[in-house]
Amino acid sequence: MKNTISERVADFIKKFPPFNELSQQDVASLSEEISILYKEKGGVVFDEGEAPHSNFYIVHKGAVSLKKKESTDIIDICDEGDIFGLRPLIANENYILEASALEESIIYSIPIDIFKPVAKKNKEVGNFLIESFASNTRNPYSRSHRGHLYGDTDMLEPINPNAKLLDLQPIRFSKKVISCAESTPIKKVAEKMTKNNIGAMLVVKQKLPVGMITDKDLRNKVVTGEYPITTPANKIMSSPIITYPSKLTITQAQMAMMKNNISHLCLTIDGTPDTEAIGILSKHDVMVSLGNNPAVLIKEIKRAKKFKQIKPLRKSIMNLLSGYLEVNIPMRLTSKIISELNDACTKQIIKIALSKMSTPPPVAFSWLAMGSQGRSEQLLHTDQDNAIIFEDVPEDKLPETTSYFLELAKLVNRGLNVIGYEYCPAEMMASNPHWCLSFSEWKNVTSHWIINPGPDEVLLSSIFFDYNLAYGNKQLVDDLSQHIFDNVKKYPIFLIHLAAGALQNPSPTGFFRQFLVEQDGEHRDFFDIKMRALMPLTDAARVLILSHSIKSINSTEERFEKLAELEPNNAELYMSCSYATKALLKYRTKQGLLHNDSGRYISLDTLSKEEKIKLKRTFKTIKEIQELVSLRFKVANILG
Amino acid sequence: MISLFKKKENNLPQFWKAYEGTFSEPIPEKVENVRFVVLDTETTGFNYSTDRMLCIGALILLNRTISIKEVFETYLQQKYYDKDTAKIHGILKKGKIKRVSEFEALQQFLAYIGNSVIVAHHANFDITMINKALKRQGLPKLKNKVLDTSTLYKRSLLATPLLHKKEHYTLDELAEKFSISKKDRHTAVGDAYITAIAFLKILDRLKPKKTKSLFYS
Incomplete structure (x- = not known):
């Protein structure tokens, strides 16, 4: 029966090979037979060794990983529109890999019959099928098939971010x-290159x-005065042009550039200059494909014009992160670089969102990152916590100004969600009217927290006070910080409550110095490293640094370092806190x-004896810092 | 006509008896074995007594899978029509779509749902609409267990005083929170599909051990 859903499915699958080759009618009748599967994260579609299903699959939303069961190395990741599980059906053999949802996914299952x-x-x-099996790849037309060799068990190798398989990877290029034209004046050429943000222009x-005219040609031949800017393009272009076929691997591309000493390759249909150009491949593209260079990633992030374009870059950032951890780059540097990159993503998302708004912002505003993001401790995909402060406006303008920023925030929150930040389950997001306020409103809210420090207020302040400017006006943020300090000085009782809040986290070890694991729920028998180990340190650092009226430092480890400087007599304890924070953050990131x-949540079985000892050592430090906080702020007075 | 409402059990049509018969089967204990029917109705308006159903859309959810072949999409012939709501549901009074009588639609629908657990967003509205239609045709009320994604969603939210929970969450809000495409919104089947995906995501959050626990509120 033809229905609304089958049309929806048909609209989707007809965009991807091999369905794009089918007639509309075939796609429609095929869609009517499809089933829609929902898989939670980790849900298994088929198991290694399982007899073939009567369906094969195409990913609609999310991502599916293919891997050998006993290994954690992923052999292939199927994204939206990728087909998997087809070959075993045709070859009539059991599945040789396990397919499971890497993130929450919606999958279409198509009956093979x-x-x-x-x-x-x-x-x-x-042809598609033959080619896909002959080349042993999932999708021969895919620009992004990642050197996975489908079907031949001897050659199954994981995707390694650090470039083991690079020579096999086909390269992405700008299509x-x-x-x-040859007669176009150079001035026009330069203008067009600037407008499109490219480093080379093809002359046809x-x-x-x-x-080809590159930035270098312009510099060497035009800016030097050798040619005027009215010269036609063909006078300064590099010619004859060097062309390659589009099915090029990264290594081949690098070789080609080195051999010819050029930075851009022209890719044509058959690889000769006698056919049309279908793409340009730059050194930059090669670097991006390598994905291990923060500078290139930043540049690429800044180029993005759509939310979706940033998503794969976030994946590269994660690759970079795991690479850094593997080779033991110091945690401080690692978190700096990764936070920098994550910040750049957020900034670009906001820029894109701003460009989608029909008018520019009516007044200055600041976008604040809160919680772990505000502390620059967010290395992995976590929830988004953010807020907006905007400049005060006359009262009659407040409703419309607020709704402008709420609308902007909604776009940004969605954008961040697209690139992998989950929505905050407690709705601490700028699109929530409670977190999108004018400067005066924020002053009132924070005053209220400081003057009436109940448990909710303390919790809210502990999340909010780690704010960090992610985008926009700095003055607003500094003024708000000043306001908070003035208030805290006036109402010192707030610090005591904040300190009490910092001491409330459950202890990491039991009476016999054994790890305390979660008693029930989804994470039973796991150790909650955030709640039991990282939060006590973060909370202690926050209240101590706030008592010194310092706002510019947000990361926990740096706060402790600053404290060590401010209080030399406690320097040793503070330094070991700083060290413990770094160590715990690293455990968490690796897990x-x-x-x-x-x-x-850490599964203790996966830790080595040595790691467990290291982890326990940090607990001693946590206990000591909690004692210091308890004594200094005389917390007992309000708890007792 | 009055006697229509006083019909004795054995006067009820055969298809109703067949529908009733399916309830001798208990609802499976494990959620993955439960046959859920996710439904949505398009109506001429919100008045239970004067407004009428124009379309019933439903799909079957079994073990997290929706089979497109089994989608239920039936348009109803109605004398009453409100042109003001047409801009929402887009169903024209005399459009080209094939329609059946209310009686026939209900007959098909009962055969389709059997003893499945019904899932709908703001389920009370759809269920009341269907029950009113059943009553007009001289039939008793639906006997199915019902789940409402609006209340289930509220239950899946974080239990914290910091979150200001709303009294009601619209289907649009759910679609936004769960990043579900709002394509085909305000068609019965399109809304049923959005509801189904939202329901699956809610189940993923709630992780009920037994089917029964879904019905506690």
Whole structure:
């Protein structure tokens, strides 16, 4: 029965090979037979060694990983529109890999019996299948198939971010070819290059590539005064043009550039200059494919014009992170770089959102990152916690100003969600009217927290007071900080409550110095590293640094270092707190990368004896700092 | 006509008896074995006594899977029509879509749902609409267990005083929170699909051990 959902499914699958080769009618009738599967994160679609299902699969939303059961190395990741589990059905053999949802996913399952006759009828589809099996890759047309070798167990190798398989990886290149005619004046060429933010322009003659003009040509031949800016393009272009076929691996591309001493390759349909250009490949593209260079990633983030374009870059950031941890780059440097990159993503998201608004912001505003993001301790994908402060406006303008910023915040929150930040389950997000306020409103709210420090207020302040400017006006943020300090000085009782809050986290070890693990729920028998170890340190650092009226330092480890400087007599304890924070953060990040989650819950069995001892050592430090906080702020007075 | 409402059990049509018969089967204890029917109705308005159903859309959810072949999408012939709500549901009074009588639609629908657990967003509205229609046709009320994604969603939210929970959450809000495409919104099947995906995501959060626990509130 044709229905609304089958049309929805048809609209989706017809965009991807091999379905794009089918007639509309075939796609429609195929869609009617499809089932829609929902898999929670980690949900298994098929198991290694399982007999083939009567369906194969295409990812609609989310991502599915293919791997050998006993290994954590992922062999392939299927994204939206990728097909998997087809070959075993045709070859009639059991599944050789396990397919499971890497994130929450919606998967379409297509019955092979219905697909086969359609495939037989259509030559293009048949070719797709033959090619995909012959080349042992999932999708020969995919720009992003990542060197996975499907089917041949001897050659199964994991995707390694650190470049083991690079020579096998086909390269991504920009498909949008910007070109000019031979007679175009250089000034026009330069303008067009600036507008499109590219470093090289293709010169074409009757659609065929004849030469290339790069930034370097402009510098060497024009800016030096050798040619005036009115010169036609063909006078300064590099010619004859060097062309390559588009099915190039990264290594081949690098070799080609080195051999010819050029920075841009022109890719044509058959690899010769006698066919049309289909893409330009720059050194930059090669670097991005390598994905291990923060500078390149930053540049690429800044280039993004859509939320979706940032998503794969976030994946590269994660690759970079696991690479850094593997080679033991100091945690401080690692978190600096990764936070910097995450910040750049957030900034770009806000920029894109601003460009989507119909008018520019009516007044200055600041976008604040709160919680772990505000402390620059957010290395993994976690929830988003953010807020907006905007400049005061006359009262009659307040409703419309507020709704402008709420609308902006909604876009930004969605953008952040697209690139992998979950929505905050407690709705501490700028799109929530409680977290999108004018400067005076924020002053009132924070005063209220400080003057009436109940448990909720303390919790709210402990999240909010780690704010950090992510985008926008700095003055607003500094003024708010000043306001908070003035208030805290006036109402010192607030610090006592904040200190009491800092001491309330459950203890990490029991009476016999054994680890205390969670008693029930989803994470039973796991150790909650966030709640039991990191939070006590973070909370202690916050209240201590606030009592010194210092706002500019947000990261916990740096706060402790600053405290060591301010109070030399406690320097030793503070330094060991700083060290403990770094160590715990590293554990958490490593666990998170291992399990593709926030790393909050640690399975103790996976730790070595040495790691357990190290972890326990940090607990001693936690106990000592809690004692210091308790004594200094005389917390007993309000608890007793 | 009065006697229509006083019909004795054995005067009820065969299809109703068949529907009733399915309830001798208990609801499975494990959630993955439960057949959920996620439904949505498009109506001429919100008045239970004067407004009428124009379309019933439903799909079956079994073990986290929706089979497109089994989607239920039936348009109803109605004398009453409110042109003001047409801009929401987009169903024209004399559109080209094939329609059946209310009686026939209910007959098909009962055969389709059997003893499945009904899931709908603000379920009370849809269930009342269907029950009113059943009554007009001289039939008793639906006997199915019902789950409302609006209340289930509220239960899946974080229990913290910091979160200001709303009294009601609209389907649009759910779609936004769960990043579900709002394509086909305000078609019965489109809304049922959005509800189904939202329901799956809520289940993923609640992780009920037994089916029964879903019905506690």
